[in-house]
Amino acid sequence: PTGQRDESADEQLRRERIFASAQERYYERPMQIERGWRHHLVDTTGRSYIDMVNNVAGLGHGHPGVADAVNRQIRILNTNSRFLYRELAEYSERLLAKLPAGSGLDTVLLVNSGSEAVDLALRLAQAATGRKTVVALREAYHGWTMASDAVTTSAYDNPYALENRPDWIYVADVPNRFRGTYRGEGTGPAYAADLGNDLAMLAAEGREVAGFICESVLGNAGGVLLPDGYLSDVYARVRAAGGLCIADEVQVGFGRMGSSFWGFEQSGVVPDIVTIAKPMGNGFPIGGVVTSKRVADALASQGQFFSSAGGNPLSCRVGIAVLDAMEQEGLQENARVVGARLAAGFRALAEKHSIVGPVHGEGLYLGVELVRDRATMEPASAEAAAICERLRELGVIVLTTSERSNVLKVKPPLCLTAQSADFVVAQLDRVLSTGW
Numbered sequence: 001p002t003g004q005r006d007e008s009a010d011e012q013l014r015r016e017r018i019f020a021s022a023q024e025r026y027y028e029r030p031m032q033i034e035r036g037w038r039h040h041l042v043d044t045t046g047r048s049y050i051d052m053v054n055n056v057a058g059l060g061h062g063h064p065g066v067a068d069a070v071n072r073q074i075r076i077l078n079t080n081s082r083f084l085y086r087e088l089a090e091y092s093e094r095l096l097a098k099l100p101a102g103s104g105l106d107t108v109l110l111v112n113s114g115s116e117a118v119d120l121a122l123r124l125a126q127a128a129t130g131r132k133t134v135v136a137l138r139e140a141y142h143g144w145t146m147a148s149d150a151v152t153t154s155a156y157d158n159p160y161a162l163e164n165r166p167d168w169i170y171v172a173d174v175p176n177r178f179r180g181t182y183r184g185e186g187t188g189p190a191y192a193a194d195l196g197n198d199l200a201m202l203a204a205e206g207r208e209v210a211g212f213i214c215e216s217v218l219g220n221a222g223g224v225l226l227p228d229g230y231l232s233d234v235y236a237r238v239r240a241a242g243g244l245c246i247a248d249e250v251q252v253g254f255g256r257m258g259s260s261f262w263g264f265e266q267s268g269v270v271p272d273i274v275t276i277a278k279p280m281g282n283g284f285p286i287g288g289v290v291t292s293k294r295v296a297d298a299l300a301s302q303g304q305f306f307s308s309a310g311g312n313p314l315s316c317r318v319g320i321a322v323l324d325a326m327e328q329e330g331l332q333e334n335a336r337v338v339g340a341r342l343a344a345g346f347r348a349l350a351e352k353h354s355i356v357g358p359v360h361g362e363g364l365y366l367g368v369e370l371v372r373d374r375a376t377m378e379p380a381s382a383e384a385a386a387i388c389e390r391l392r393e394l395g396v397i398v399l400t401t402s403e404r405s406n407v408l409k410v411k412p413p414l415c416l417t418a419q420s421a422d423f424v425v426a427q428l429d430r431v432l433s434t435g436w
């Protein structure tokens with residue numbers, strides 16, 4: 001403790017005066033964060049926390065490589081992307097090199113956020129197919145712009161859209177093998193067959209599919225892995241129906257899964273369109289779409305594509321610095337190793353505490369699902385919220401996710417250490433053992 005005054009109450013009042021009530025923030029009485037370093041956050045009273053939720057700062061907070069890149073580039077040149085400058089091509093090539101070789105994903109469009117990337121991906125699918133209908137999965141979050149919000153099917157995030165969704169969206173069942181329509185291993189084909197029936201029904205109604213969008217790992221549900229065989233089966237059905245497959249990698253992509261750079265690689269598929277954002281800029285606003293030249297060129301039928309700040313020299317330099325750091329610091333490998341340790345720790349807690357249900361995910365995208373009854377999967381939502389409050393007192397920032405707010409979302413910066421992972425598991429054990 002530094003003896004500094006706790007300014008969080010003043011700051012909260014200040015925010016409430018000037019912000020919309022719909023603007024979400026964490027915690028009932030939030031701390032005021034003043035500084036971040038690697039996977040730690042420090043508040044104005046000098047308390048430090050392990051940050052287990054910040055998937056935007058993939059490299060960690062306060063990364064010197066990113067800071068130097070910003071500082072240097074902003075003094076040299078920052079202009080809009082209609083000029084010719086080296087950084088744009090250099091970054092785009094670096095990004096493309098991260099896509100699977102021979103995938104045909106050879107064209108990049110840069111924007112400023114995940115919502116914009118999803119919006120653009122939907123427009124591309126519609127432009128390239130000349131159709132309108134988009135199939136999205138239930139319980140998904142894809143952004144807040146008009147189009148990305150339209151495919152945001154989560155009742156928690158978007159209750160408004162449940163009744164007001166535009167008619168070009170079709171919402172299909174979510175293949176959650178832990179609590180969905182079909183449960184257990186081997187349910188991928190059943191979910192995929194249902195989606196095939198949906199596509200046939202849409203075609204019969206004259207609503208042929210332009211695109212299918214989903215997260216390659218169900219991020220909003222807390223990192224729930226898709227059932228084996230689901231995505232490859234669904235992609236084949238969508239393509240046979242003449243549609244394009246969009247992988248939303250905004251949360252799960254970019255090395256977080258550890259064993260693969262992209263979430264879709266877990267399912268052995270190659271999408272037609274990939275959306276990326278959050279960790280691309282380590283907090284600096286960068287988003288992007290990667291697709292084939294054929295699909296990208298179809299946008300010409302809708303006029304020009306232009307983003308004032310998307311792909312400017314500054315954001316490209318930041319993007320390059322992020323990729324450099326990821327490679328030099330071995331962060332994908334760290335996500336694999338530390339993530340496996342963390343998941344093993346959480347699974348061991350499930351043996352001691354009946355409230356701990358399935359531990360989802362892989363790498364440093366995990367979800368600890370809390371249930372009142374493992375057979376009925378009754379969500380322990382109030383308990384989850386109270387556990388997060390208590391963990392905060394113990395120096396761990398972890399929050400809930402999913403439609404039922406009963407999953408502890410675990411998506412820390414990829415530089416998380418084994419020591420901190422063990423600390424987090426120990427604190428959760430302490431809360432579960434002593435009450436919350």
Ligand code: PMP
Nearest residue numbers: 113114115141142143250251277
């Ligand atoms: N897609 C997914 C899967 C996301 O998780 C998010 C953000 N939570 C978005 C899109 C939207 O990204 P942004 O907040 O950068 O607009």
